[in-house]
Amino acid sequence: MINESKSYTSGQESVTNSTWLIYILKEWIGMVYHCPDYVGYFLCVSLIILFFPHLLWFIICVFCNICLHIYKRKNGLDDDFSNKLWDNGRLMVSRIISMYGKLWHGYEVHGIEKIAEGPALIVYYHGATSVDYHFFVCNLYIQTGRVSYSVVERALRLIPGLQLYLKLLTAVYGGREQCVEILKKGNLLGVAPGGARESFFSDENYGILWGNRKGFAQVAIDAKVPIIPLFTQNIREGCRTLGTTWFIRWLNERFQLPLAPVYGGFPVKLRTYIGDPIPYDPNITVTELVEKTKIAIEALRDRHQKLPGNILKALLERFDKHQKDD
Template identity: 40%
Template sequence: MFQWLHETILNWAHAIYEFVPEYLLWLLLPFFILFIFPIFLVFFIYGCVIFVHIYGHRHQIREAYHTSYWEGARVAIASFWDGVGNVWHGYELRGIENVPDEGSALFIYYHGCLPLDVYYLISKLVIHKNRSLHCVGDKFIFKIPGWRPLCKLFSITSGTVEECTEELKEGNLLCIAPGGVREALFSDPNVYDILWGKRLGFAKVIIGSKTPVIPMFTENCRESFRTPEWGRSFFRWIYEKTKIPLCPIYGGFPVKMITHLGKPIYFDFDTVTPEEVRKTVKREIRMMIKEHQRLPGSVWRGIAQRWSSTSSKKKNSDEPEQAELLQRNGAGTTSPTSDSEDIVVLRRDRSGVEDDDDEVDELGGI
């Protein structure tokens, strides 16, 4: 690999030398030395750091290759993304103890602009739990050239309600973002609004598989990458008409990212309705946003958190007041007891903002 990279760089340099006048090369050399070379140098250094991180997992990678050729590839890629998360976003995972060592669980999460947090979570679970996290993805990602083998390797599917239910019954871990692409591209980073509409597909999966739900939220997931405010309504109109995600994205900011996994939520699966499941899970996600995300969202604050040793502490001095407001809004406990129906009843009185979408079985996705 390194020999190929070395030969590629030499070929590029030779091509540039042939087609660019020599006087222009000498003219641009100071600019290259002062501005371009330091950028390449930083990328090379971070590449070495990521390589060292991967090398630290070399024993796991070797064992995985002995088990299965594809399992080795999965662990190697997971080690790479785990290194990227540590280096660039100082990524942390809190609540991993809520993930069962065996058996099924369904992760329901708020969708950031790009699902980097899901990539990092998959990597953590592969490395530290030796478990694969299956994901529901939007249909358009399977149409991108070259992505299908990677989706197959990491069990990413655009599965139906029946397929997802069957996966959970088989004892797998599965994650779904009910907001899907709509939430990813058009949620406001100032308020982190949840755009689930009236989707019921994920709720039917929960009831059909009788699986506990692990709510998930990642701090600053909308600060690393963003969509521009200008033209957002126009791009959303295009998406609603065509389902094509044409909205531009910018960013790559090194903000602090911390994924929080909540306690598993259990329901009385024999009596609960899909509408009640959706409302309960949605409120849990909203509570996590209020607890862990400082609003309005700020890229600069996220970067400051990345380099601060005291990141992810309590956000405001008025948190007791916020906690009181949450209780008024019907935030109950989610302990796994037989009173799961009471959890739903506690939350029925809370009015929330719903989208105008028709009631559908769509699952959303990464």
Template identity: 45%
Template sequence: MTAKDTNFTLGEGSTSWLICTLENSPVFSLYWLGLVTVVILYCPVVLLFVWLSCCSICIKICKITGILPVDPDSEQWRKLLQIHAFLISMLGKVLHGYEVYGMENLPKGPSILVYFHGGIPMDSFYFLQEVYRMTGRAYLSVMDHIFFLIPGVQTYITLLGGVHPSREECVDLLKEGHAVNIAPGGLREQNYSDKTYKLIWGKRHGFAQIAIKAKVPIIPYFTMNIQEAYRVWGNTWITRWLYERTRLLVFPVLGPLPVKLRTYIGEPIPYDPNITPEELFEKAKAAVEALRDKHQKIPGSIPRALWERFEMHRKEE
């Protein structure tokens, strides 16, 4: 075969030759292999942000076109949020047979809710939407700053009560009568915790200081099998090193797996003017751990969590 024949096969000009050379390069193959691997590993995270973005776009279109009022506190928006809560509730039941126990422990006034942060905290999302569906009470949810750095998702999470306030702003929100949902472990607990369900709260006493200043109770809750629904991968020295220096890295997540999820709400920890933030912190952490120890079999098991979808559950538990 002549050089001319080769050029005819590959296409005219040097561009075709360059493309052919790259496609046969080991580096090019490794690039595509790496890209496909990242997409597969981060598929649940990518889908989550695609969902948030699509919902935000729909909300903006409704506001711009006048289909719905600009004011999110209007009656039309409340009806839409009720429909949204119902649909999310159905999604939780279909995917996980989701249930909530202990609704009677939620006070009507302001409070701080604290919980274990799973691989992806969809349990908190299902829980808050279930509360809204049943009571009409909207909770504010403190979220990591990473959500507010990503364009196109803020509209949806803000409409559903997502906030990133300072401590002083959080105290003001509670004094105004709001209830606030906080995961003290945050993204670090999401990345580092595993099937042992160890709480990684460090010395994050901020929520306890806020509760004392605002004079509100703390409500602990825990979701059984949340680590089996979304299992975190990549907890290695290099990923830990990257996260500790950027505070932006989200480790790869496997899920959602259709395991059984149940959220258990503990008894309120009442306001005590004589308690220190450190003591209240330990008390709240112990309350979440007590719910975990009572309702979660450790270490977590994906096959067992899948089987629990078919087990009968006694209400008195």
């Protein structure tokens, strides 16, 4: 902390030529006052590049939440999201999110015609963030009018300013029984079996980290629905984590904390590819279905993702007009 009684006028560098943020950064990292100002500016620019896109995404989600509250009050709606009057609000939010995806990432979705009428379980690879899945859900609604329920981390319920947004995009916090019920009613449901572990500890080689998680396969079998694999090109280049560093791995092993710092938000090219559905088979076992789904997502990855991923190449793909075949 900066001591308020400290004099800034005697024998010390004046801060009048530097912003308060630069001064605090210098204090924080213990820099001597005669350190050139350009170092402080470099630190500021670096922090903005690494963390501002995350803040921007959060601001957009909060903005959508505010718009929904205004829409809700203007139309006298309650939280019954089956009410058709909510459709315009859902479309409004979908267009805002879709516009952000198009402007910042040149987002595209390929193979949406593979999602046939009727229920299905959508299984996707979880990048450092799931922003690509948000883009997919919104584009799906814009193009087909279909709503996809989404299994999300329970911790998201604690984040203020997002609750109406999450409810309208049909976030699911429940367990296996709720998921089966949603599918039996004819809905789509999206899930990332790797969850937080895959998000934090996978890397630019896009390894699938599902561990022993088989619940999604049991849900598909119980609900008698097909599984649709989904993979987004360059999602690991958009955001990176420090989960592969020895210190973060040590913390995770020592305290069992599935947590790692995330940085980036780079405007890389993002393309979501939808694979061929894996049809319901009454004779398949849970273990076999898990392996079959994993192979399908790895096939999408190997076909559409250059390994290992490279941030610069992913950025340059924004200017590449020759996209890969579906």
